Amino acid sequence: MIELDYRSKKPIYEQIIESIKLQILQGYLKPGDAIPSVRGMAKDLGVTPSTVAKAYQEMERQQVIETIRAKGTFIAAQPVTETLPLDREKIRCNLRSELIELKRAKVSKEMVLQMIGEIYDAI
Amino acid sequence: MIELDYRSKKPIYEQIIESIKLQILQGYLKPGDAIPSVRGMAKDLGVTPSTVAKAYQEMERQQVIETIRAKGTFIAAQPVTETLPLDREKIRCNLRSELIELKRAKVSKEMVLQMIGEIYDAI
Amino acid sequence: MIELDYRSKKPIYEQIIESIKLQILQGYLKPGDAIPSVRGMAKDLGVTPSTVAKAYQEMERQQVIETIRAKGTFIAAQPVTETLPLDREKIRCNLRSELIELKRAKVSKEMVLQMIGEIYDAI
Amino acid sequence: MIELDYRSKKPIYEQIIESIKLQILQGYLKPGDAIPSVRGMAKDLGVTPSTVAKAYQEMERQQVIETIRAKGTFIAAQPVTETLPLDREKIRCNLRSELIELKRAKVSKEMVLQMIGEIYDAI
DNA sequence: GTGGTCTAGACCACG
């Protein structure tokens, strides 16, 4: 199941994507597993189908899921392991933004690394 | 100087804030240093004064800069070092989103920690 | 409804904020209640949407209201009760300014306390 | 002497007025006492003469001070004790704004009255 | 439809 935070500034469709990816990482969802149809998940989550459709389209583009015509949508066989240089750059940039805030708050490198380690393990 | 990336999804006013904070962290801007007037920076950057004003107001709220009555705007004497719990939570959440992507790309914890360390040092 | 005083020196957006806060205190608005959209209230009040947007953004920052993704804006669940020390100091300073005027007008301490009590109760 | 807070949002000329009034209330300045010339005070405070002139004009209007041609400026003979209904209304309105914030912060009536009493006594 | 961002101006109080 997916829990949405409507109060968050993070778009709903991104929350859906993040949640699915997380469940894959954590092993709750495995390659070949079926996930609900766009309409089904929209109903479950109480959002409009187009929001779910947007999330699915984006995940399909990223080869996280696969849609097999008339059969449904499934977790993709093998998650691609390489990130595109462009995405890599985006991640670096976003991380940097957060690290600027932490460094501004005088959080030491050691504290940051510890924190990152914890988050990484908890994923 | 500030370099803007108009292609970025990050709003101009946020880019201005991040750039100023970065320059403070890197020592290019020190407490008491004057920064350009709203109109001056707007002209420099080729954006409307309201965009710069929005950035300045946000930074003043965060006590990054101080406006002194008709004398100009200055880097605040002593940046407050405590982050609000709420902001802290937001940072954690944003970091997590990026780490999910890295873990998905099979980037090991060691690699992530190394990368974070580098970014932290480079700030 | 909100009544604006265009002759007042108090900015429109601040009047909107004060009015909403007052209605919450008086129980006319309760946590979870919807308030008009930015555009809706702008039309009601006869001001430009950006003025209302500014008021809403400030109230969101103060956790007075919450914006829920494309569903609207609502009175926040539980107003935070702690004031920041800095805000507290500002309130003290503003109160002092007014009390100086009252003391100058030879209004006795008893009269002032009575007056304050009345205003407090009437809120 | 007058201490100005350039960081404050309160205009310099208002700070000057408040300071003079305070010194009168506290007995440091008595009716008939001379106060510096506009230029003299401007030099003392490090502000432009027009700022001091604005403060003096306003105080003269309020009969706080008197300017005697070619002799200088003096604390007025007897401070007027009645406030104009309009000013009274303004004070009430400003007090109300601050009290709304205090009530929002769940500061009890007793606490507020105590706080007001302290400030009043300290003036 | 909704809020967020941005433009291009105007006016104002302050100094």
Place this chain on the structure above:
DNA sequence: GTGGTCTAGACCACG
């Protein structure tokens, strides 16, 4: 000149 407020519009992402 300076920042703060406001108007009247535009465009965009999100849902």
